[in-house]
Amino acid sequence: LFQALTQMFYLHFPPHRLKKVQASSNLYSTGIMEVLMCRHKALNALGHVFVSQMQEVVSSLSSDSAVRVVIFRSLVPNVFCAGADLKERALMDNTESDLYVHGLRSLMTQIALLPSPTIAAVDGAALGGGLELALACDLRTAAHSAQMGLIETTRGLLPGAGGSQRLPRMVGITQAKELIFTGRRVSGQEAQEMGLVNRAVEQNQSGDAAYREALHLAREILPQAPIAVRMAKEAINRGVEVDISSAMAIERICYARVIPTRDRQEGMAAFIEKRPPCYTGE
16 A cells, blocks of 8 residues: 555654555554555646545545544645645536546545544645545644635536535534635635634744644644544534434443443543553443
8 A cells, every 4th residue: 555655645653653645644652643645746636646646545544443533734835725626527528527526525525534533634725625635534624824615616616525515514504605605715714714724833944833833732632532533523523413402322332332341440540649641342
């Protein structure tokens, strides 16, 4: 897999871990996995090969119990992801275009369904499908200078990889309609103010301030019990889609799955013994 992914990604474990593709990843010993996008000439545009490699990377992460947090970041300066590959799109007929967008939508769903928490580190432009990729993550950090927008209406399209559904769930319906109808771009600072990103920071000289903040956030998650974190993610994600009574039932099911774990016993013992817990994910 790593050899196949050398063109555009890395999977990286920073002294977490790394994989490489037009997208790739890297797993650090700490349990933080980085997915590094590095399609330099095309600004990480979501072409067929890029999407296929990303799907392979994400699929490998979903079954890796060593992964506790996943960070999506770009190695291309000033760009997170430029969105759909319009040069490829221009050569597609209607059927091919529909299948292409379906593939993008499937990728974003794959990312959203990863069991571990995911963080998008937006140090540059995240436009169209690029922002949809960030929206598929659980959390987002951004540099103040980063530009984000669902700009599809300026190209005669609408967001087709989940953006029309995920954005209103994050910033509210009226705010999302304004952003999509106008195709407006917002800065990282504006994005934080409207709830589109969790944390926004001033860009640094090396151009990776959002990544550094994402890493800091990931390290805040790492000490917590991994099964409990995964179950909390599942309870939240499934619960927000149903009525409150059904959501309470989902919470109960997820809670029941942590009761028999060794981590729960460790958490109780650590509290009684007045020491930091040491969770193993069991």
